[in-house]
Amino acid sequence: MTAQGLTRCPWAPDGDPLYAAYHDTEWGVPEYDSRALWEKLVLDGMQAGLAWITILRKRETIRAAFEGFDPEKVAAYEERDIDRLLNDPGIIRSRPKIAATITGARIFLQMRDQGEDFSTYLWDFIGGQPIQNSWQTMAEVPAKTPLSEALSKDLKKRGFKFCGPVIVYAFMQAVGMVNDHLVGCPRHAEVKSMGARE
Template sequence: MKRCAWADKDPQMRTYHDEEWGVPERDSRALWEKLMLDGFQAGLAWITILRKRDAFRVAFANFDPVKVAAFTEQDVERLLQDAGIVRSRAKIEATIGGARAYLAMQAAGEDFSNFVWGMAGGEVIRTEGPIPVKSELSERMSVALKKRGFKFVGPVIVYAWLEATGVVNDHAPDCFRRDAC
């Protein structure tokens, strides 16, 4: 069975590729969680975040934006001591701020999923040829997310997130998941 080359090196990455990566996600909370995790990936390999994902979910109240938005400086200090996650003050504070930005969008009547998919034209974008590290869409979405208060959402991080959430289908042409996604 052929899969994307990056997914064949590690069993956990293979499972992630085969079951999650590139599957179109339309749930607002799940999209937000994945964006926050991609922010933690900045400067690191995705496998690092994937291996710590369960600990991240425990540490960040299962990525419930209402709970995370209420985190205090005491919570930041607690998270900085949690060896199960990436202990970066900037990334932890960005996640708390991201929860507040997500809730502010909701309060303004802007559904996160509709925002994401609306910017993408409502349909999965299938790429052809070499896979870029960013795109015109990821650049526009990065700007829009930053205007709403999100951090660690540069165009490269956003592009990786769009791939992971299936907004962009970058499965290799001969990958068994390409047509399924």
């Protein structure tokens, strides 16, 4: 239950305050900042094979290890930086995921330098407006959609890694490209009211 007496989406159990706070304040809120969107795509990729709560619990440590996910800094990482990260118990110590983060930073900067804003690129896939869904139960919520498959395919074509259609749909849900709060959850209406980009 939430403070309003309505039922929170069941994937965010009441017994975990970190999960509840993420659900109640962050998940589904439209994000338009390019750097923040890239960070979230990286974190969703790091989740591959793991539970999201694992990433949530390590998120601040991961941010610190990757210097606030500053693309300029991460793009310049070399082998010694990979070794440093692999020896950091506070992060996800996966060489492929670390390498994918560095590669992703370089692609992000390449897009920017060619005049392509990462946020605009992502939001253009859905016409620039959040998709408002009206799911009643978790069983109705898809793991992927044709849109997430199309975005995944394009991200991979550009060289991004750990961005399959299921990961991309989780990302789209998290950054508010789609509103997948259940209609019985108080956050559904709250997120919907945030509406279009100003």
